[in-house]
Amino acid sequence: GAVxxxxxxxxxxxxxxxxxxxxxxxxxxxxxxxxxRQFPKQSLxxxxxxxxxxxxxxxxxxxxDKFLINHASLTLSTLTVTSAHPxxxxxxxxxxxTSNEQFFGPGTRLTVL
Amino acid sequence: KQEVTQIPAALSVPEGENxxxxxxxxxxxxxxxxxxxxxxxxGLTSLLxxxxxxxxxxxxxxxxxxxxxxxRSTLYIAASQPGDSATYLCAVRNAGKSTFGDGTTxxxxx
Numbered sequence: 001g002a003v004x005x006x007x008x009x010x011x012x013x014x015x016x017x018x019x020x021x022x023x024x025x026x027x028x029x030x031x032x033x034x035x036x037r038q039f040p041k042q043s044l045x046x047x048x049x050x051x052x053x054x055x056x057x058x059x060x061x062x063x064x065d066k067f068l069i070n071h072a073s074l075t076l077s078t079l080t081v082t083s084a085h086p087x088x089x090x091x092x093x094x095x096x097x098t099s100n101e102q103f104f105g106p107g108t109r110l111t112v113l
Numbered sequence: 114k115q116e117v118t119q120i121p122a123a124l125s126v127p128e129g130e131n132x133x134x135x136x137x138x139x140x141x142x143x144x145x146x147x148x149x150x151x152x153x154x155x156g157l158t159s160l161l162x163x164x165x166x167x168x169x170x171x172x173x174x175x176x177x178x179x180x181x182x183x184x185r186s187t188l189y190i191a192a193s194q195p196g197d198s199a200t201y202l203c204a205v206r207n208a209g210k211s212t213f214g215d216g217t218t219x220x221x222x223x
Contacts, residue, residue: 043202043215043216044204044213059210101159101162102159103159
């Protein structure tokens with residue numbers, strides 16, 4: 001199966017700063033990647049679909065200007081949380097979809113002070 | 114809008130028991146259904162994927178069934194082990210979007 005990595009695994013930042021999270025598909029060329037966030041004891045919530053070479057497709061209610069997604073290559077997608085606030089603290093997970101199966105990165109724990 | 118429900122929310126069983134986890138969904142026009150496990154502090158692991166045309170999939174001690182018309186799937190775990198303790202999530206895929214249930218947290222006691 002596809003191997004997906006995320007960097008960093010954990011980040012703490014001050015309110016108002018921007019944080020970039022990288023998602024890499026190590027052994028699969030992914031035209032599509034997904035970004036999720038997960039609150040404690042809650043299920044995954046799809047934030048956006050990242051499309052290589054084009055704009056991301058955001059789910060309803062997700063602010064495009066706050067969560068910037070760039071999918072510049074077939075193996076890398078980045079999520080930038082701009083002007084982060086404490087309510088943005090969450091576990092962010094990326095995912096790669098092969099022809100019929102979904103593989104997840106290990107997640108990035110963001111804490112905004 | 115697709116809604117996915119998993120019952121029970123938590124389950125505790127003694128080692129060796131066979132058990133069933135349930136997943137129901139409201140929109141039966143799915144492409145596939147996937148079961149995952151999530152271990153505390155770790156990422157998600159895909160367990161079984163059932164395509165909409167399939168009725169079940171098996172992997173080792175795991176068997177997942179799918180009844181699309183009734184909007185239900187079950188994950189059967191045979192001879193449970195303490196290492197099976199985790200949160201089990203099901204997700205259904207419609208038109209490129211995956212919707213997850215809230216999961217069932219399983220504890221298998223030695």
